[in-house]
Amino acid sequence: MTPRPDPDDAGDGTEEDVLRVLLVEDNPGDATLVEHHLRQGSVFDVADEVTLTHVETVEAATDRLGDGEFDLVLLDLGLPGSTGIDTLDRLPEAAEDLPVVVLTGLDDHGTAVEAIQRGAQDYLPKDDLDTDRLMRSIRYAVERHKQAMRLRRQNHQLELFNSVLRHDVQNGMDVIHKHGTVLSERLSGDERDHAETIVSWSDDMIDLTRKVQGMLSAVTDDARDGSRVDIAEPLREQVDRVAAMEGVTVEASIPEGVTVEADRMLSAVFGNVLTNAVEHNDSDDPEVTVDVVERDGTVHVRVADNGPGIPAGLRESVFGRGVQADPDGGGFGLYFVATMVEGYGGEVTVEDNDPRGTVFDIALPAAQEAWSRTS
Structure with a gap:
């Protein structure tokens, strides 16, 4: 959502949140109904204001999404030139960072599940659409998307930490272990004991580092590579x-x-x-x-x-x-x-x-x- 200056404010810099919705719908009657629900509903727990832009094709949506002007997409799955999940797949990369709520005239559970698996935040049959259901779906979609973005940022940070462990810490411990081993072979008495302690502790730290790397990989990997x-x-x-x-x-x-x-x-x-x-x-x-x-x-x-x-x-x-x-x-x-x-x-x-x-x-x-x- 994008904050903008409040036009009713006397220039004191107060800003309000605006939820900018792109509706991709080729049926004028359905588009009017969605607009009616948005006017009637309340999104105050998500934004101060909601604006709606309506286009009728995936191509038109692609042109508008490229400008980065929207916060949420309402997508009809039955559009000219594409139907079903293919419509969702045709959205441009610009939509990957936006929550998408799918609208369809078919009450198809299988399609609903597949749409969620492909990245949609929610699925709404048009025949059952009302103001409360649409507003609730929008609120949940926005919040789930925020959480997903937070998790994505955390995963990037964990991946960086994993890289540091793998290259810097692991390499450093390998050097310590190698030199400790050389010293333990050349020294005797108490000095050899000290060198062997270095080798033993470096073994433990190398093992711990590998375990932490494994856990970080398990946490950050969205899916295993089929190993x-x-x-x-x-x-x-x-x-x-x-x-x-x-x-x-x-x-x-x-x-x-x-x-x-x-x-x-x-x-x-x-x-x-x-x-x-x-x-x-x-x-x-x-x-x-x-x-x-x-x-x-x-x-x-x-x-x-x-x-x-x-x-x-x-x-x-x-x-x-x-x-x-x-x-x-x-x-x-x-x-x-x-x-x-x-x-x-x-x-x-x-x-x-x-x-x-x-x-x-x-x-x-x-x-x-x-x-x-x-x-």
């Missing part, structure tokens, strides 16, 4: 690592050829859940069981332990940022797990193990070529 991962290798790698810990018994059933929609950070996801199952296990003989099953196009990686369990009231909160599953534990690992799994289009849940302990169920979308087995 497919056979879970056998990363899951077996993490199982072997945990099984090497002293006093821990691990039983794992990991089939070959189980492919999911994920990326290279999936190994760290498995590693965090498995490590959590061991580090918070108070049993004299810690046991961890890993199973993989597929149901209805979803691959479930289930990690069960015989530890103290997690109370039902805390199972959702343990995935929160900075939340601790117990007084001695850290919450970053599980927050990382939840963020990454959600970024893959999956879900991680917690349930009781029988007779004691916890089961973490990592549900991931199976790739199209994934296996067809049932539990």
Whole structure:
């Protein structure tokens, strides 16, 4: 919306918000009805004033939108030369930064859903159009669009932060690790211990940096690029690592050829859940069981332990940022797990193990070529 000087004000610089609407409608009667509703309705919670410009074709809309003069588009899907979703697709790039409310003479739910998926903010059948419904749709469209723009700006900022981590911080930590390693090989005694401490801490920081990069990518990516991962290798790698810990018994059933929609950070996801199952296990003989099953196009990686369990009231909160599953534990690992799994289009849940302990169920979308087995 564009602020402009208030003509009724005595030149004191007071401004009012004007919502400038472009109506793309080839039916004069429908255009008159929309204009009537706009005159009758109230947009004071969105703007001080609404103005309407009417054109009859996508070509005319393209010419007007290029001037950057509008804040919202009301678009009829049935226009000369285009019908249905094709009309929405023909809007110029200038409309990508504007909220679009689709108007149509067809009460077609499928078209409505597709229009929203293509970027429209709302869908209004003309036969059901009235003043309240139109004004409510405009208000919601404007607010949703504002939120979308805020999220887009935040994503750009996160992408910049991710780039800094990937290039500057990661490269710097690699240099520190390299020189620390050289020193640890050449020194002895206390000096060697100091150098090895540098190497150890740089390893931890490199690992943390990669996890943060993975979470930032999960947050900022609108859609995954279709990367497919056979879970056998990363899951077996993490199982072997945990099984090497002293006093821990691990039983794992990991089939070959189980492919999911994920990326290279999936190994760290498995590693965090498995490590959590061991580090918070108070049993004299810690046991961890890993199973993989597929149901209805979803691959479930289930990690069960015989530890103290997690109370039902805390199972959702343990995935929160900075939340601790117990007084001695850290919450970053599980927050990382939840963020990454959600970024893959999956879900991680917690349930009781029988007779004691916890089961973490990592549900991931199976790739199209994934296996067809049932539990």
